Amino acid sequence: MARRRPGGEIRFDPATILMTGASSGIGAETARFYARAGRTLILWGRDAGRLEQVARDCRAAGATVITRVLDLSDGQGALAAFRQDDSANPVDLLVLAAGLGDMRPSADKTERAETVLELGLVNYATPAALATAAAERMVARRRGHIVLVGSVAAFHALPFAAGYSGSKAGLTRFAEALRNGIGDHGVGVTLISPGFVDTPMSRRVASAKPFLQSAPQAARLIARAVEEDRAHLIFPRLFAGLRLLDQLLPAPVRSAILRRLKADQAPRPAA
Numbered sequence: 001m002a003r004r005r006p007g008g009e010i011r012f013d014p015a016t017i018l019m020t021g022a023s024s025g026i027g028a029e030t031a032r033f034y035a036r037a038g039r040t041l042i043l044w045g046r047d048a049g050r051l052e053q054v055a056r057d058c059r060a061a062g063a064t065v066i067t068r069v070l071d072l073s074d075g076q077g078a079l080a081a082f083r084q085d086d087s088a089n090p091v092d093l094l095v096l097a098a099g100l101g102d103m104r105p106s107a108d109k110t111e112r113a114e115t116v117l118e119l120g121l122v123n124y125a126t127p128a129a130l131a132t133a134a135a136e137r138m139v140a141r142r143r144g145h146i147v148l149v150g151s152v153a154a155f156h157a158l159p160f161a162a163g164y165s166g167s168k169a170g171l172t173r174f175a176e177a178l179r180n181g182i183g184d185h186g187v188g189v190t191l192i193s194p195g196f197v198d199t200p201m202s203r204r205v206a207s208a209k210p211f212l213q214s215a216p217q218a219a220r221l222i223a224r225a226v227e228e229d230r231a232h233l234i235f236p237r238l239f240a241g242l243r244l245l246d247q248l249l250p251a252p253v254r255s256a257i258l259r260r261l262k263a264d265q266a267p268r269p270a271a
């Protein structure tokens, strides 16, 4: 829904924004970035206390705020909630920022099967279904924009995070296909692939975090990508280079490098 004005200036001014993952990190900062008088923000999260804190900040900036506490591992519940929220306040911009980060503990040989299932639901299946539900309604209205937050982990077959990199790789392919499918109907789709951003999720990672960016920086980059109707934003740019390298290397060389990578993460705090 980015519109080019006659003078060439691009402007996107969504009146109603629905955001998942609004209770923390990138989602919370994106909510704060968009909060202003005349806007309705529908903020979804799991932790009611943190979600309410973000809602308070957004109200203080003049926005009308509606909150919803739900667990995205319940895909059917999320779809029903989206349709209810969109019927009450038709959504112009959907930002699917919620996500779970996890990896195999260094002492283990495999990830936990239950964790991989949860990552698939929260990082791929439910966001893809929500994007589809939004696309269906936005295409009928011939306006709207959908943002899916993936990860640069999608570009590499990380041996210690098959569940995470696999779920984000699924979302990456889904976003491109969705954009190809609905781009001619007045609805934008933008995939965001962040590198390391300073949030509770990345603070659990024990290994080096090169080119760490702040969550407010990430929020600004996301908003600009929406305004410009970008198909895919990878930041920092270095990770676009690493993606290319991954694609160009012969498979045996790529595997040999990836198998040597090590990373560890503090356990997830209880939800």
Ligand SMILES: NC(=O)c1ccc[n+]([C@@H]2O[C@H](COP(=O)([O-])OP(=O)(O)OC[C@H]3O[C@@H](n4cnc5c(N)ncnc54)[C@H](OP(=O)(O)O)[C@@H]3O)[C@@H](O)[C@H]2O)c1
Residues within 6 Å of the ligand: 020, 021, 022, 023, 024, 025, 026, 027, 045, 046, 047, 048, 050, 070, 071, 072, 073, 097, 098, 099, 100, 101, 122, 149, 150, 151, 152, 193, 194, 195, 196, 197, 198, 199, 200, 201, 202, 271
């Ligand atoms: N930080 C990074 O370095 C980085 C890098 C690449 C990609 N990303 C992606 O960026 C997105 C935002 O992550 P972040 O860094 O901002 O992490 P974060 O601070 O941990 O925030 C994650 C958000 O997702 C929500 N969430 C997680 N599981 C959920 C569930 N089952 N149901 C509903 N909501 C759930 C959390 O809700 P509650 O807090 O209320 O539980 C929280 O609002 C994620 O998709 C992540 O994969 C982050």
